[in-house]
């Protein structure tokens with residue numbers, strides 16, 4: 001079964017934190033063992049936000065790409081989902097664009113970004129993070145960027161964005177909004193998760209929600225198990241998310257995860273848990289990878 005993962009921080013771990021590729025959570029061998037055909041590799045703005053050197057850090061992450069050992073698609077996606085480990089690029093934290101559409105186009109020409117998380121945990125030129133509270137929508141550059149992203153088929157990723165920004169994205173993007181790595185706030189009330197109205201808005205617009213494997217987003221106080229992941233999937237499915245729900249592991253960016261779901265080689269454990277919950281093979285195929293694949297293909301089609 002084709003498995004796709006909407007978010008990991010492996011490039012940051014290697015290039016900025018100095019983790020050896022073989023010591024990373026996401027490795028080509030584990031991807032192959034788990035059946036992960038597509039991994040989104042984020043260029044992460046860094047833990048200092050705009051006060052750091054996000055553009056330079058992104059360049060360092062790009063230089064680290066060969067060390068990951070996974071080929072990354074920087075052109076059109078193939079007709080069928082890849083059978084062996086393959087990557088695509090995303091951006092997490094729009095401050096690496098330095099408030100410049102030229103920077104966006106520069107990244108886009110070279111990398112074919114599939115999605116941009118507009119903020120990380122700091123206010124930037126685009127908008128405000130969930131971590132700082134719900135108020136304050138997208139800034140003028142954020143709205144200009146959304147138009148450019150729509151034209152280029154780059155999805156707006158609302159994981160980390162605050163509520164006012166979220167609703168601005170819903171109002172202003174032509175492409176569907178996605179949340180690459182967020183869970184259900186009505187099950188676990190942390191600012192990084194989505195309220196039910198937000199999840200419903202993404203689903204209604206044909207977007208995508210990648211369930212995050214971070215224990216503290218799955219269960220208040222942490223200590224989450226595979227059952228908690230299933231609980232979040234169930235809740236999104238109950239909202240009509242059968243064509244919108246998938247996974248955004250956040251591997252190499254999280255410190256705690258459910259037992260049995262610690263690396264890409266363990267995805268089959270999650271699929272088994274969902275299978276025993278009663279999901280059909282057709283539903284599992286969508287959740288495991290086709291929902292992410294399909295939204296990426298639809299975004300690419302808009303670009304053409």
Ligand SMILES: [Zn+2]
Pocket residue numbers: 092159160181253
């Ligand atoms: Zn993140």
